Amino acid sequence: MYEGPIQDLIDELAKLPGLGPKGAQRIAFHLLSVENKEIDRLISALGHVRDDVTFCVECGNVAANKLCRICADARRDATKICVVEEPKDVQAIERTKEFTGRYHVLGGALDPLNGVGPDQLRIRELLRRLADQDDGVDVSEIIVATDPNTEGEATATYLVRMLRDFPGLSVTRLASGLPMGGDLEFADELTLGRALSGRRVLS
């Protein structure tokens, strides 16, 4: 145990994912030795994330403007929507360079035991996107790319049930090839790319 501010910082840092007490201590002493303006930049970046992060009104991805970069890009194929749990999953799929369509970020996966039901996810917004096709483009495929774990699978099943009444819409799921029980964001590009190109029809 250190004294005063340095221990408080170590305690706060140690709460972050992937940082134990040792890592937190290493960072705290690093910050003690850097110039003040480096700490200022970190504080300012944290404040901006707290206050200024906005989400795309269309897909729910993190965005700098009203629309995210992908929704604002007219060259992206509007007939395909890839449904993911989190913004970091969008990044993971973008890295494969296999997908040229749009995204829809749910903001999580169904997890009733922890109070996450359909109303806590952006499912209504997805249905509205499909119904509200006054832009003249018909969505022909929904790729369900939720995590290959219990919650993600349950979410996929729920989505299939909600979407099967839309005429001319096929709902697909990322192929197995992703290790079950894992996190989508940690899959390597090749595995994730294979999973994408081998996606199966669900309904």
Add this chain to the structure above:
Amino acid sequence: MYEGPIQDLIDELAKLPGLGPKGAQRIAFHLLSVENKEIDRLISALGHVRDDVTFCVECGNVAANKLCRICADARRDATKICVVEEPKDVQAIERTKEFTGRYHVLGGALDPLNGVGPDQLRIRELLRRLADQDDGVDVSEIIVATDPNTEGEATATYLVRMLRDFPGLSVTRLASGLPMGGDLEFADELTLGRALSGRRVLS
């Protein structure tokens, strides 16, 4: 690459020691999902470290008050001073529970190529502590516990030269040798050489 504030935070976090882009991303998205007051606590802890960290006027360790906890503790043996490079080295030695004396934190090690000479370290303060013994306690031993690398060894050699004229003062150095729990065959030549030349009589 994400958009806006979230990428700025990832960039800042990725500069910290032990955090790569993946770890930084993980923390940034974690912070996006926590309540604002958790980010507030982290920002406040960073601000306090930037503005309010003080150092013990006696030994140079990080401190909450004028004196650090160890210098303020009358039960600590004032006849022994263990000289270390950084505050984290104090913590490391405290964890052994083998040392009951006081400390002196140099604030680094001699490294002339990077502009660190004796004047950049708290060596003058150490000499003043030894000379200024109006508290009636004579320091009888200085344990030089700088790192066992080039800079730490050079600092130890320099300290021995500075301290040899103090009457009745013995200067000692932490033993170098094989790390406990390690394999002899995997020790590097330098370490094994030190272990051999520093061998102790068992019987």
